[in-house]
Amino acid sequence: MVDKKSLSERDICSKYITPALMGVGWDLHTQIREEVSFTKGRVIVRGKLHTRGEQKRADYVLYYKPNIPLAVIEAKANTLSVGAGMQQALNYAEALGVPFVFSSNGDAFLMHDRTGLSDKTEKEITLDDFPSPSALWQQYCQWKGLASTEAQHTIEMPYYDDGTGRAPRYYQASAINNTIEAVAKNQQRILLVMATGTGKTYTAFQIIWRLWKSGTKKRILFLADRNILVDQTKNNDFKPFGAAMTKISKRQIDKSYEIYLSLYQAVTGSEEEKNIYKQFSPDFFDLIVIDECHRGSAAEDSAWRDVLSYFSNATHIGLTATPKETKDVSSIYYFGDPVYSYTLKQGIEDGFLAPYKVVRIDIDVDLQGWRPSQNQTDKYGQLIEDRIYNQIDMDRILVLEKRTELVAKKITEFLNASDPFAKTIVFCDDIDHAERMRQALVNLNPERVQANRKYVMRITGDEKEGKAELDNFINPEETYPVIATTSKLMTTGVDAQTCKLIVLDQHIKSMTEFKQIIGRGTRINEDFGKYWFTIMDFKKATELFADPAFDGEPVMIYEPKGDDSVVPPDEEDLDGETLESGEEVGGTCSDNGDYGDDGEINDEEVNSGRIKYVLSDVTVHVIGERVQYYGSEGKLITESLKDYTRKAIRKDYSSLDAFLRTWSNAERKAIILNELIQHGVMLEPLAEEVGKGFDAFDLICHVAFDQPPLTRRERADKVKKRNYFTKYGEQARQVLETLLDKYADTGIENIEDIKVLTLDPFKSMGSPSELVSAFGGKSAYMAALHELEGYLYA
Incomplete structure (x- = not known):
């Protein structure tokens, strides 16, 4: 008779839980997955080093089909109660979005039903009474409101499998399933919110693939607002669509395809003949997926919205990391509440996104202000208006060249102390500021610029030379450019996987823009050693981290207005968000033609009526510098x-x-x-x-x-003075004394492993078996080692 109390947790699984599952019809190979690690473990950064925290790992996840998880089981040793693992299992089930939760110690199961459809939320059942796959599936469909055969056929369609074993991460799977379930229930407007760097395009591909393969949606349009994004999508994640897919361009369209990719700009225009989309009938597409839907499509008066209105009978799925929610513009008003959200905070906690540390640098003139002397003129002879200029004026109205040089110096010092070739984006207020910053960084890095002139590049929408280097900057394989100075061009849609430093010398008032900028650094690339990134903040932009809106659920505050209440274009920032009174933008990206022919943002400086005073002789100093780390609660801690x-x-x-x-x-x-x-x-x-x-x-x-x-050497010397080795033979004494020296040099971990006897200087004393025999065998050797440790830490 087996004594259950003596069995390990793994034994309980193999001898009791798995047989119980198989006994009621769960397939061991396709429906039962054991020891499922579904997070990576949070990256924890201190100083220049990092480590990973614990992964979330469920003992069992049960699937009806490979893409539909139904239940989580947490196993415990028999010395614990049946329900000892329930709270842990509920935590996992909540993350995975599964309704049925079980805990077991091998005697029975405690079942928790999250659907609310059972008489009792929790009940104990015998091992033989575990529910079958069909029983849980029927309850699942009832819970989700998926009664029809057509709806169930849609959600049962499997993922695309490329044969490499790649599968959606747990949150991608939840996003895909929730979206497909919404489509199966005939929901016509759907919003999906996923933080930058979490794989929105791959998620969109799997959604489209399953809806297309199931026949639920036959002709599909994927809309994006950057040419590079459309091309990347077509050539990478969407490649399996093959010959069924085409990219729309500004010419006569071909209606023989099933999957269409397009820039908004390719299908809209101010003149009627430019509206290519009207060559399609309004009912041609039955699904439209809108990437970065917080941009133009969120505004009722935009040309982009015209496209969606024309195809209003199609299902519209909006994808974004940053829903736009203001009094004038709303993603939620159009698409509805998100069917799934995965935030930056969740991504960092799970270890899929890179955490950040903030280096906040305060400059005296920013905080204390600067006032010109009477009748003072700038370097170009302009009379400077007499008032106090402070941080909000810097680089917008008042240009202090020594301030630019100081910022460039701090950036250079940071890179020299960490990694001079770490990809760096410097966000400036406008193109003029970005050019001045480029010059200052060039002058501070003459040797690196001499080695390659592209060490520092200005990448802005007005300049072809810089824009041409954008692909090289975001390519991990390319060393140059290393530092990119920019204003608006690189705030969104730039997949800079190896960006390790983001410098904020820009006034940022829009939460949407701030989140997009931070998103440039959140990708992890383990192959290139990118696990975290640094934000160097010169203009207090990182105070927005403390705003509840930064990582909270989007809340609609939109106030619908009549057709005559349209926000004037010159009062809109990058994403159409109304600026505070008196603010001006360094570049616009409204729906009124601020794009080049290739669909890229032209972040030209909007400088209407603004005078800039430039001074070269005002001395500036750093008056405060502090480092803040990303804490376990998602808050910055100093x-x-x-x-x-x-x-x-x-x-x-x-x-x-x-x-x-x-x-x-x-x-x-x-x-x-x-x-x-x-x-x-x-x-x-x-x-x-x-x-x-x-x-x-x-x-x-x-x-x-x-x-x-005490130092390790002090501890080792204390043990030697005890002279307790005399009870051992000569060879054993020599081994113990050498272990002490090894401890003094390298620490306790290295002497605990018996493999240490295979290394120098033990190799010269004899073989490991001979050295262990000197103590009377392995158990005696281990006992002697533990005694040595006891003296070390006495």
Whole structure:
């Protein structure tokens, strides 16, 4: 008779839970997935180093079809209760969007029904009474309101499989399924909100693929607002559509295709004959997917909206990272509440997006202001208006050349101290500012510019040379350009996977624009060592992180108006958002023709009526500089590495005694250290501050519990003075003394592993088996090692 209490959690799974599932019809190969890791683990940054936190991993996820998860099961050892894993399982089920949740210790199941359709939310069932796939599927369809055979056929259609094993991430799967379910229920306007860098285009492809393959939607139009985005989409994620797909251009269209990709600008125009889309009948398309739908399509009076109105009978799916919600413009008013949202905060927490640290730099003239002397003129002889100029005026009305040089100097210092070839975007107020910043950076990096003149480039909409380098900048394989100065061109649609530094020397009032700019750095690229990025802020733009709107659910505040209440174009910013009184923009991207023939933004400076005073002799200084890290709650925190470490350790160990007990009882100290690393404690940068000669044990005791630290060498010498080795034979004594020296040099983790006996200088003493035999066998050797550790940490 098997003693269940002695079985491991894995044994409980293999001997009781899996057989129970298979016994009621769950297929082991297609419907049961065990140990499913569905997040990557949050990237935690301190100093110049990073680590990853814990992944979320479900013991079981059950699928009706490979694309439809129905249930989560959390298994526990039999020493725990049946429901011991329920709260953990509910956490996973909420993330995965599954309605049925189970916990088991091998005796029975505790079932939690999130649909609200059962008499009891939770009930205990026997192992033999686990629900069959068809039973849970029927309940699922009832919960989702998918009663018809046609609707069920639509949502059962599988993903496109390219044979490489690539599958949608859990949040992409939820976004795809929620969207397809909405279409299956004949919802005509659908909004999908996903943070920049989370794979909106791949998600859109899988949505379109499944709707197209199921026959639910036969002719589909994908609209984007950048030529580069349409081409990237066609050549990459949408490639499997093959010969069924075409790109619309400004000429006679071919109606024989099924999947159409187009720029808004390619199908609209101010003159009637330019409206290519009217060559299609209004009922030609039955699905339109609008990428970056927060842009023109959010405004009722836009030319882009005309396209959607013409094809009003089609289903419209809007994709965006930043829904536009103002009193004058609303994504939600048109598309409805999002069927799924995945925020930057969630992406960072899951480890799919890069966290950031903020270097906030305050300059004296920005905060204290500057006033001209009586009748002072600028370098061009203009009389300067007598008033106090402060941060909002810098680079827009008042240009201080030494301020530009100071910003460029801080950027250069940062890159030299970290990585001089880290891709960097410097956001400036307008094209003139971007050009001055380019010059200042060139002058501060003469050797790098001499090696390659493209080390620094201005990439703005007015200049072909710079725009031509945009593809090279975003290509991880290309070294140059390294630094791009810009104003508006690179705020959106630039997939800069390896961008490690974003510099904000721009006045940013629009939350939409701010979120788009931050999105330029949020992609992770492990192949090129990009796990996090830095934001260097000179104009207090990062104060917008504290705004609840930054990572909250979009809320509609739109006030519908009559046809005569249209926002004048010159009062709109990049995305049509009304500016504060007296503000001017560095570049526009309205729906009134601010695009080139290729559909790219022309971020020309809008300088109507604005005078710029330029001064070369005003001295400026940095008066404040601080580093803020992305905290576990999604907020920026300003604290020292020591303070952060103390908090992290005390979450796990409330007292010094608690830590010492755990440390002394641990079979391997490395296990404790690995757990602390998983919780965000990084010992390497801590050793840089406290001292490199200290053991991890001493770093922890010193920083978290205020104990005076000993170096590893001091601990080793104390053990040697005890002279307890005399009870061992000569070879065993030599091994222990060498282990002590190894500990003093490299730390406890390296002597705990028996493989250390295969390395120098142990190799010269004998083979590992001979050295272990000197103690009387492996168990005796391990006992001697634990005794040595006991003396080390006495």
